[in-house]
Amino acid sequence: MKVIIAPDKFKGSLSALAVCEAIDRGLKSWDASIETVLHPLADGGEGTLAILQNYFELAKIEMVVKNPLFKDITASYLVSRDTAFIEMSHASGLQLLQIEERNCLHTTTYGTGQFIADAIKRGYKKVVLFIGGSATNDAGIGMAAALGYSFLDIDGAVLAPIGASLIAIDRIDSSNRKPELDAIDFTVVCDVKNPLYGPNGAAYVYGGQKGASADTIAFLDLGLQHFSKQVSKDLDHDISVITGGGAAGGLGAGAVCFLNAKMKSGIDFVMEQTGFDNIINDTTSLIITGEGSLDKQTVEGKVIKGISERANKKNIPFAIISGVVKDDELIKEKLQPNSIHSIMELGVTTADAMSNASKHIEFIAYQMIKKYSKSKLI
Template sequence: MKVLIAPDKFKGSLSAMEVCNAIESGINKFDATIETIKHPLADGGEGTLTILQNYFELKTVLVVVKDPLFNSTIAPYRHNEDTAFIEMANASGLLMVQESKRDCSNSTSFGTGQLIKDALKRGFRKIILFIGGSATNDAGIGMAAALGYKFYSQEGEEIDPIGKELIRIDRIENDEVHFDLNNVEFTVVCDVKNPLYGSNGAAYVYASQKGASADEIEQLDLGLRNFSKQVEKYLGQDVANLPGAGAAGGMGAGAVCFLNAKIQSGIDFVMEQTGFHALVKNKIDLIITGEGSVDKQTIEGKVIKGISERAREHQIPFSILAGVVKDAALIEENLKPYSVQSIMELGVTVNDAIENASAHLTEMSYQLIKNYSK
């Protein structure tokens, strides 16, 4: 038997490779002759560069940038000979901000722009931008400001590049932009397909977890609507309903209109870059995947959704191991896994599930492979 182990990380608990190792231990405990292939994955959000580092030799550059609240910090990006790989979460990430200080009305993506600016100065002409895990809802105007774009109010005042100021944008100028869009190829990689604004847009879906109140969410959504109107007027870009425009607080839209970027599905990109497609053609009997939390967002474009599509295409059964499963019926109906199990089903506490996730995954994978082999 040949088992492909291809999970995402369990956020706050285990890296994707640590999940692979735990699952492999459970399989070996049942039958050490079963062949296992460990292939950790990511969906384009935070941690994607760590996954790529498992497959490629990428060099690291450190840059002094502004964090989401304009404090100075040091952020990395990685590169090979011709391409820079920039993870927004490293400069403008939610995990960089203490929970009590999260405030996406006043946060900025300026630091992400500083990473891009550094890569451009070093001569990279291909830039891959991973935009998950942001602390922002500024539609990328912070990033754009770092690159020379200017935003003005109706009164002619230059505005701060933060979320709550989107509603005041009345003019956009790009005379001082530091690079030629025609000479650089940008790809923005994201894990969601949300539009820019509206009930399924950036503010209403994600801003609450970034510290926004109900009133602030309403204002941020109005700001995103105004932003959309102004970029269409001044930059000739219609980004309102572009799939992925609402990713990372509207950075999906910002990357398209300020960088002329192409949006690509995160899991598709990672699978393509890491050779996943060739693996599933290699007589795999079972795929085991998973992530920390499985819910309705999983079916939108996360790692497990990508696995389900490839498993169905190649007629390979796949199983899901998770920390917690919130929408089991929806997952089973849409993705058709062989089985779905979660650590929380074991009757443990949340702390136990997080602290002992590796041991629990080992036992769960042991039982899974035992049942599958019957």
């Protein structure tokens, strides 16, 4: 029996590799002869660079950048040959702020732009920007400010590159934009399909988790709408309907209009880069995947969605192990897994599920493969 183990991380508990290892222990506890292939994955958002480091030799470049509140921090990005791999959350991520500091009205992607500027200065010709886990809702104007753009109000004063400024932009000045940007091949990798604004846009869907109140969310959404119109006028770009434009607080749309970037599905990019399609074949008996929380976002473009597409196409059974399941019926309908298992179904507390995730995943994997081996049906 050959089993492919290909989960995402369990955020706050285990890395994707640690999840792989826990599942592997569970399978081998039942039958040590099971052939397993551990293939940790990510969806293009926060944590993707850590996944790529499992597969490639990437060099780390450390530098001082501004965090989401313009405070100096030491952060890093990775490089290989002519390509810089930048994870925006390392400079502009929610995890960089204390809970009481989170308010995406006042946060910026400026540090992400500093990463890009440094990569350009060092001569890298390709930049892959992973966007996810952001603390921001500035549509990328912070990033753009670090690359020479200015955003002016009706009086000609330069605005701070934060979410609160979007609604006040009267002119986008690109006269000091770094000319080297035109020679760089930019790819933006993201795991969501939200548009820039509206009920499913950056502010309404993600603003709350970034510290925004209901009134602030409405204000930020108006700012994103205004920004879109200003971009159309000053930069001749229509960013209003870009799939994924609302990713990372609108950084998806900002990367398109400021960097002329190409958008790419996060899970598809990671699977291509790590050669996932090359390891599944007629000898594959089962694929086990998973993530910390299963919900409606899972069916949009997460790791499990990518696994389901490939498994169903090749008629390979796949099972899901998660921490908690929130939208069970939707996931069954859209992704068609053979089975879904969660730690919370074991009757443990949330604290126990988080702190002892490895032990619980190992137990679930053991029980699952025991049942599968006996019946050939998960």
